[in-house]
Amino acid sequence: xxxxxxxxxxxxxxxxxxxxxxxxxxxxxxxxxxxxxxxxxxxxxxxxxxxxxxxxxxxxxxxxxxxxxxxxxxxxxxxxxxxxxxxxxxxxxxxxxxxxxxxxxxxxxxxxxxxxxxxxxxxxxxxxxxxxxxxxxxxxxxxxxxxxxxxxxxxxxxxxxxxxxxxxxxxxxxxxxxxxxxxxxxxxxxxxxxxxxxxxxxxxxxxxxxxxxxxxxx
Amino acid sequence: xxxxxxxxxxxxxxxxxxxxxxxxxxxxxxxxxxxxxxxxxxxxxxxxxxxxxxxxxxxxxxxxxxxxxxxxxxxxxxxxxxxxxxxxxxxxxxxxxxxxxxxxxxxxxxxxxxxxxxxxxxxxxxxxxxxxxxxxxxxxxxxxxxxxxxxxxxxxxxxxxxxxxxxxxxxxxxxxxxxxxxxxxxxxxxxxxxxxxxxxxxxxxxxxxxxxxxxxxx
DNA sequence: CTTGCTAATCACCGATCGGTGACAGATTGG
DNA sequence: CCAATCTGTCACCGATCGGTGATTAGCAAG
Numbered sequence: 001x002x003x004x005x006x007x008x009x010x011x012x013x014x015x016x017x018x019x020x021x022x023x024x025x026x027x028x029x030x031x032x033x034x035x036x037x038x039x040x041x042x043x044x045x046x047x048x049x050x051x052x053x054x055x056x057x058x059x060x061x062x063x064x065x066x067x068x069x070x071x072x073x074x075x076x077x078x079x080x081x082x083x084x085x086x087x088x089x090x091x092x093x094x095x096x097x098x099x100x101x102x103x104x105x106x107x108x109x110x111x112x113x114x115x116x117x118x119x120x121x122x123x124x125x126x127x128x129x130x131x132x133x134x135x136x137x138x139x140x141x142x143x144x145x146x147x148x149x150x151x152x153x154x155x156x157x158x159x160x161x162x163x164x165x166x167x168x169x170x171x172x173x174x175x176x177x178x179x180x181x182x183x184x185x186x187x188x189x190x191x192x193x194x195x196x197x198x199x200x201x202x203x204x205x206x207x208x209x210x211x212x213x214x215x216x217x218x
Numbered sequence: 219x220x221x222x223x224x225x226x227x228x229x230x231x232x233x234x235x236x237x238x239x240x241x242x243x244x245x246x247x248x249x250x251x252x253x254x255x256x257x258x259x260x261x262x263x264x265x266x267x268x269x270x271x272x273x274x275x276x277x278x279x280x281x282x283x284x285x286x287x288x289x290x291x292x293x294x295x296x297x298x299x300x301x302x303x304x305x306x307x308x309x310x311x312x313x314x315x316x317x318x319x320x321x322x323x324x325x326x327x328x329x330x331x332x333x334x335x336x337x338x339x340x341x342x343x344x345x346x347x348x349x350x351x352x353x354x355x356x357x358x359x360x361x362x363x364x365x366x367x368x369x370x371x372x373x374x375x376x377x378x379x380x381x382x383x384x385x386x387x388x389x390x391x392x393x394x395x396x397x398x399x400x401x402x403x404x405x406x407x408x409x410x411x412x413x414x415x416x417x418x419x420x421x422x423x424x425x426x427x428x429x430x431x432x433x434x435x436x
Numbered sequence: 437c438t439t440g441c442t443a444a445t446c447a448c449c450g451a452t453c454g455g456t457g458a459c460a461g462a463t464t465g466g
Numbered sequence: 467c468c469a470a471t472c473t474g475t476c477a478c479c480g481a482t483c484g485g486t487g488a489t490t491a492g493c494a495a496g
Contacts, residue, residue, distance in 0.1 A: 022461085022462060022463080022472080022473050022474075023473085024472080024473065027473080027474085043349065043350065044349070045263075045349070045350060048452095048453070048454075049453085049454060049455080050452075050453065050454075058474075058475090059474065059475055059476080060454085060455085061455090061456085061474080061475075061476090062473080062474070062475095064455075064456085065473090065474095069454090069455090070454085127345075127348050127349045128349075129402065129405070129406070130345050130348070130398065130401040130402055130404075130405060131261065131262070131263070131345045131346075131349050131405070132261065132263060132405065133405045133406060138406070141406065145410070145411065148410075149411060165429065166422055166425065166426055166429075168411065168412055169412055169422045169423055169425065169426035170426040170429060170430065171410065172399065172409050172410040172411065172412035172423070172426070173395045173399060173423070173426050173427055173430055174395070174430075175409075175410040176394070176395045176396075176398035176399040176402065176409055176410060177391045177392070177394045177395035177398065178394075179398050180348065180394035180395065180397050180398035180401075181390065181391060181394040183348040183398075184347065184348055184394065186348075187347070187348060187349070187350065187351045188347070188351060188356070188359065191390050191393075191394055192363070192366075192389065192390040192393040192394060193363065193367060193386065193390065194386055194387055194390035204384055204387045205387055205390070205391070207384065207387065208384050208387035208388040208390070208391050209391055211383065211384075211388060211434055212388065212391055212392075212430055212433065212434055214433075215430065215432075215433025215434040216429055216430055216433040240442085240443050240444075240491085240492055240493070241443085242442085242443065245443080245444085266482095266483070266484075267483085267484060267485080268482075268483065268484075276444075276445090277444060277445050277446080278484085278485085279444075279445075279446090279485090279486080280443080280444065280445090282485080282486085283443090283444090287484090287485090288484085
């Protein structure tokens with residue numbers, strides 16, 4: 001820039017940027033936050049040590065020191081994931097009385113659909129899960145599925161699926177449908193020819209989903 | 219290995235590797251084949267100019283010359299995709315008489331499920347679609363959905379969905395479920411707690427899928 | 437054989453990647 | 467006050483990335 005001559009010897013009296021305090025806990029948190037933010041906003045494609053360090057505004061060496069590298073950092077994200085899920089998906093029944101297994105699954109479907117739509121980090125992780133099978137993503141996947149299974153179990157209460165229906169397989173299909181449609185919509189606003197832009201589109205999707213659930217469980 | 223001393227001065231009389239013939243068409247095809255193979259086997263993560271050139275056993279410069287770079291190459295893959303789909307998914311009804319829309323959708327679901335399970339390239343492309351929104355993947359996505367839509371339209375014949383059902387939305391859910399469950403199984407042999415390893419597991423998944431279809435369309 | 441044309445290769449560029457060793461500044465215990 | 471420890475920064479490494487001239491090598495027509 002102008003005036004960048006070396007002769008001036010002003011000792012940078014007070015650098016406008018406030019000095020970074022020496023605080024390990026805060027730095028660790030900043031790194032973790034930056035990692036989650038980066039993963040949520042940019043996806044797993046360019047997720048690496050350098051990017052996280054840039055995002056956290058610190059040296060990448062600290063990531064190695066405090067988390068033992070990217071693997072450890074991802075693991076820390078996974079640990080966070082548990083509470084994350086429990087914070088974002090309601091545990092109660094929303095004031096409804098779930099009388100039948102169909103009631104339960106309809107409600108679970110809607111809650112999961114909305115939660116996933118509202119959670120970019122979780123979406124990126126799901127996309128990562130179906131794209132790679134590294135150690136990193138396996139850890140994340142495990143944490144996610146465990147948290148999810150726990151939530152479902154808590155919601156289920158004492159309700160049991162009707163006889164003659166392989167509920168595990170059917171539910172896997174339903175959750176798979178939700179995950180894929182939300183992922184597809186997040187990147188291209190559509191899925192299998194169905195436009196998913198505004199709330200009205202999502203209303204149609206939700207209705208179709210409920211119809212599917214009711215078609216199986218009544 | 220043994221005997222690899224540098225003193226021997228045999229002028230490599232006849233390098234075992236046969237000399238590459240000067241043949242533009244063949245080279246172009248080799249590049250395209252290598253690209254498809256790489257994408258199918260390694261995924262889109264490490265899919266790049268250098269990797270394709272290595273796989274094709276030629277210089278990357280030729281990819282720029284013949285395809286105008288990676289974008290053009292991906293476009294060529296997309297063009298291939300159309301015939302690819304039509305080759306791999308049967309157009310007939312398998313000797314069945316599809317009397318109802320439910321019959322049709324059940325058959326389409328099974329065909330699509332099997333086709334996707336058997337086609338690693340298509341799987342990688344689907345995973346790519348939900349992970350990124352670059353120009354490249356958009357081209358591929360468009361080619362895929364167009365080929366798929368054409369196939370469905372051809373199979374549909376004159377059958378129409380029952381009144382009172384948003385078939386477009388429901389079918390999007392069904393296809394989303396198939397895609398996600400196949401992708402998840404391909405990388406981790408499971409989906410939403412459902413194990414998907416052997417044929418028996420897939421039988422259960424197929425049954426669940428049919429039950430869902432029949433639940434909606436009867 | 438010579439002359440063009442073109443297929444194909446080589447060499448190199450700057451940028452970025454993951455990873456590491458050395459060092460500087462602050463804090464703390466003795 | 468000194469020394470050890472901890473936090474943070476910097477410089478550098480080799481490898482790989484996408485991308486681009488310049489060059490070599492084979493083929494065919496004259």
